[in-house]
Amino acid sequence: MSEQVLTLAENLKDRARAALGRRNLVLVGLMGAGKSSVGRLVAQQLAIPFVDTDAEIERVSRMTIAELFAAYGEQEFRALETRVIKRLLRGGPRVVSTGGGAFINESTRQHVKRGSLSVWLKADLDVLWERVNKRDTRPLLKTENPKQTLENLMNARYPIYAEADLTVLSRDVSKEVMAREVLAAIVEEKKAESKAP
Numbered sequence: 001m002s003e004q005v006l007t008l009a010e011n012l013k014d015r016a017r018a019a020l021g022r023r024n025l026v027l028v029g030l031m032g033a034g035k036s037s038v039g040r041l042v043a044q045q046l047a048i049p050f051v052d053t054d055a056e057i058e059r060v061s062r063m064t065i066a067e068l069f070a071a072y073g074e075q076e077f078r079a080l081e082t083r084v085i086k087r088l089l090r091g092g093p094r095v096v097s098t099g100g101g102a103f104i105n106e107s108t109r110q111h112v113k114r115g116s117l118s119v120w121l122k123a124d125l126d127v128l129w130e131r132v133n134k135r136d137t138r139p140l141l142k143t144e145n146p147k148q149t150l151e152n153l154m155n156a157r158y159p160i161y162a163e164a165d166l167t168v169l170s171r172d173v174s175k176e177v178m179a180r181e182v183l184a185a186i187v188e189e190k191k192a193e194s195k196a197p
């Protein structure tokens with residue numbers, strides 16, 4: 001990379017970090033959108049801690065997400081998820097990659113809206129399907145027709161994810177490009193805010 005390109009990349013990180021301030025950056029979106037993998041990279045670039053709510057739930061419960069769903073059902077899982085996220089949002093700034101259903105929960109969503117910057121990683125069905133059909137760790141997709149289930153989830157959830165502060169299109173580009181676009185969106189948000197009357 002040329003010196004000029006390197007300087008621009010450093011600039012973007014610094015500007016995004018300044019724009020985020022003390023807020024948490026919360027990534028939301030459907031399974032396979034890249035919240036965990038892109039979130040980890042974004043945190044590295046902003047030099048702030050990273051946490052993944054699914055991983056944290058598995059750590060505190062000492063069970064996998066699939067085991068939690070099987071043993072206690074989705075409703076109990078959501079209650080635990082809400083508690084864990086509220087606790088994680090207390091510290092900051094951090095990058096918090098949420099589980100796919102977290103932002104859909106009214107209480108969790110309202111909590112995220114107070115004091116965090118939320119980013120929806122939005123992807124189309126084929127991109128998501130390509131990514132999630134390789135693993136069978138997602139209990140909600142253990143159905144007769146998982147692709148149709150994913151599409152139903154998209155239809156139900158997209159209007160709610162759209163309440164996030166920012167939207168970044170997740171598509172077939174590298175995770176590094178995705179991370180850069182998230183940083184750029186943070187900087188743009190700040191610019192738009194300072195232009196507001």
Ligand SMILES: Nc1ncnc2c1ncn2[C@@H]1O[C@H](COP(=O)(O)OP(=O)(O)OP(=O)(O)O)[C@@H](O)[C@H]1O
Pocket residue numbers: 029030031032033034035036037038054097098099100131132138171172173174175178
């Ligand atoms: N931009 C990308 N390019 C290529 N592969 C990607 C990209 N983003 C994510 N992936 C891959 O897609 C899969 C799902 O990504 P990831 O686990 O980050 O999604 P997620 O949004 O956290 O999903 P979940 O809600 O299930 O936790 C992973 O195997 C990951 O490596």
Ligand SMILES: O=C(O)C1=C[C@@H](O)[C@@H](O)[C@H](O)C1
Pocket residue numbers: 030031054065098099100101102137138139140
């Ligand atoms: O979209 C969802 O509701 C889920 C997504 C995953 O991240 C896990 O949180 C769990 O499998 C549920």
Ligand SMILES: [Mg+2]
Pocket residue numbers: 035036037052054097098099
């Ligand atoms: Mg994830």
